[in-house]
Amino acid sequence: MSAPNSDYDPVEVTPLRADEVERMRDAALEAIAAADSVEALKQVKIDHVGDRSPLALANREIGALPPQARKEVGQRVGQARGAVNKALAERTAQVEAVEFERRLAEEAVDVTVPVDMEPVGARHPLTTIQDHVADIFVAMGWEIAEGPEVEAEWLNFDALNLGPDHPARTMMDTFWVAPAEAAMVLRTHTSPVQARTMLTRQPPIYIACPGRVFRTDEPDATHAPVFHQVEGLAIDEGLSMAHLKGTLDHLATAIYGEGTTTRFRPSYFPFTEPSAEVDLLCYVCHNDPAQVADCPTCRGEGWVEWGGCGVVNPRVLIACGVDPERYSGFAFGMGLDRTITSRYDIADLRDLWDGDIRFTEPFGIGL
Known part of the structure; x- marks a missing residue:
């Protein structure tokens, strides 16, 4: 070893x-x-x-x-x-x-520079105009009434003098709710709220009915299958077209500003008699002869179409349990979507529901 x-x-x-x-x-x-x-x-x-x-x-x-x-x-x-x-x-x-x-x-950061930690939100203009219109009517002493969006066929049509064979019924492009025997529709106007109110209350009645309605329209720059209306109903002793005219003039002034008036043109609606189309004095040119010819808003007419109105048809009063010998009333309705597009010169109605926050931000929190 x-x-x-x-x-x-x-x-x-x-x-x-x-x-x-x-x-x-x-x-x-x-x-x-x-x-x-x-x-x-x-x-x-x-x-x-x-x-x-x-x-x-x-x-x-x-x-x-x-x-x-x-x-x-x-x-x-x-x-x-x-x-x-x-x-x-x-x-x-x-x-x-x-x-x-x-x-x-x-990576230096100037911590003294003011900065918004969260963006300022904005209410949707449809919500704001609906609340604004409601405030106008409440200030007049009226009440705000609401009803279901899925409505009985009888309340949406028959109670409003639109019977099964009435020719005007075909003018309503209706969404029907299955099954057919249920006789239910997506309401085509907010008028059923008026019928419900007359069936459950005694006059005098002064109500405004803002809300969403549905019709089978193809969406484009001026039409939508879902849109918003405000309708008004007044039932009392001695009411006439003069009271209707004064109410709409006040509403127009409150929405569009001083100097705005309305005019009536004869028309036909099954639930009012007599009936009229309501036009607004153009809020851009005010029908001024020096400006009206070149006005892009009214296109030289001096007036802008706004809605429909009339004295409540006695048949509607009877169907809803109101004595037409004692009471009379008036009703009106106009589109809130169109009110916004006309007031703010919005060319395409679809901008209201596209969901682009760049559209709603300029409206802020109020109108």
Whole structure:
């Protein structure tokens, strides 16, 4: 059995020679000093401090030396590795401080600049005009009445003098609710609310009925299958077309401003007799002879179509349990969608329901 090699000379192991250890240390220190970023230092650490670095491999050779040589060589390699680790730590702190200062400069934020943390919301113009119209009627002493959007056929048609064979019934493009024997529809106007009120209350009655209605119209710039109306009903002793005219003039002034008046043109509606179409004095040119010919709003007419109205037909009063010999009344209705598009010169009705917040934001929280 052979004895340990006590004559092993560490000088003959190249990685452990003093000059070679110094060379590896100096190469590592030079690479550390040249590194100018955290990423570069990471690579230097792998190359000169990692498990496969020259100094780490030299350290492994120490175990093969005889005991009497290990101490001196171990101190030599350990001092070199310690110098490299110290230099790496110091250089890393320097580079990180420089990069931190650079980020502070590049990403600086002026915290004194005022900023809106949340965008200011806006109510939809349809909601706002509906509330505005309701406020006008409440200020007149009227009440706001509401009813279901899925309505009985009898209330939507028959109670309003639109019997099964009435020719005007075909004018209503109706959504019918299945099954057919249920005789239910999506209401084509808010007039059923008026019928419900007359059936459950005794005159005098003064109500306004804003709400959503449905007809099978193809959507385009001026039509929609879902739109909004406001209808009014007044039932009392001695009411006439004069009271109707005064009410609509006040409503027009409250919505469109001072100087706005209405005119009536003879028309036909099954639930009123006599009936009239309501026109507004053009709120742009005011039928001024000097401006009306070139007015894009009324197109030279001086008046803008607004809605329909009339004295409540006695047949409707009888169907709803009101004595036509004692009471009379008037009713009217106009589209709220059209009111908005005309008031704000909106060319396409579809802008109201497209959901683009850029359209609603200018309206703010009120009209």
